[in-house]
Amino acid sequence: MPRDDVVLAELGAIVGRLERELRLQVRATVAEAHEAIAAIRQERAEARLELAQVAQTITADVAAKLAAVRDGKDGEAGPPGADSAVPGPPGADGRSFNGRRTYSDAETYGALDVVSLDGSSFFALRDDPGPCPGDGWQMMSPRGRAGQPGPRGEKGDSGSAGPAGPPGPGVKSLAIDEDGVLTLTLDDGNAITCDVYPVIAGLR
Numbered sequence: 001m002p003r004d005d006v007v008l009a010e011l012g013a014i015v016g017r018l019e020r021e022l023r024l025q026v027r028a029t030v031a032e033a034h035e036a037i038a039a040i041r042q043e044r045a046e047a048r049l050e051l052a053q054v055a056q057t058i059t060a061d062v063a064a065k066l067a068a069v070r071d072g073k074d075g076e077a078g079p080p081g082a083d084s085a086v087p088g089p090p091g092a093d094g095r096s097f098n099g100r101r102t103y104s105d106a107e108t109y110g111a112l113d114v115v116s117l118d119g120s121s122f123f124a125l126r127d128d129p130g131p132c133p134g135d136g137w138q139m140m141s142p143r144g145r146a147g148q149p150g151p152r153g154e155k156g157d158s159g160s161a162g163p164a165g166p167p168g169p170g171v172k173s174l175a176i177d178e179d180g181v182l183t184l185t186l187d188d189g190n191a192i193t194c195d196v197y198p199v200i201a202g203l204r
Helices: 003-070 197-203
Strands: 098-102 113-117 120-124 137-141 171-176 181-186 191-195
Touching: 003 113, 003 120, 003 137, 003 191
Parallel strands: 098 113
Antiparallel strands: 113 120, 120 137, 171 181, 181 191
């Protein structure tokens, strides 16, 4: 076989090997990306479930405490008061707990307003209680602890992870400079270089 044909055959083998390695790397990268996306989706689902459980616990706890405050036991009867010919002024209207959802610095709160913050619930001790948590607030229920994580689900079929990725880039050009450096330029603009001078020198 002529020497030029041998060189071209060697170069063709190198280019073929580089193309196969590049395609394998692209496929591996796509597979890793699909696995990372699936893991992120699983973590988000677990976080949503945990938040729902915490919200349910806080709601039940606040409802129980409000019921206990509103339906408390009657105290013992006090001694009879002295008769007075002059009736006293009417008393102020009574106040009870008032649910105000999640705490916000932009809102104005009054005494006995109930808010939730970072998984805990607080009620205001006075009107204009200031930032929560703080001296103007009293914690009603602390944030619940996270439960044990559930078992990891089985890995689904490769077909369920999404559509197949696009084909790898093809070869745009191939050139060898005077120093024996082979440059393989791909369609996407990336380039791969390989020193083939030892191969060429061995054929001389």
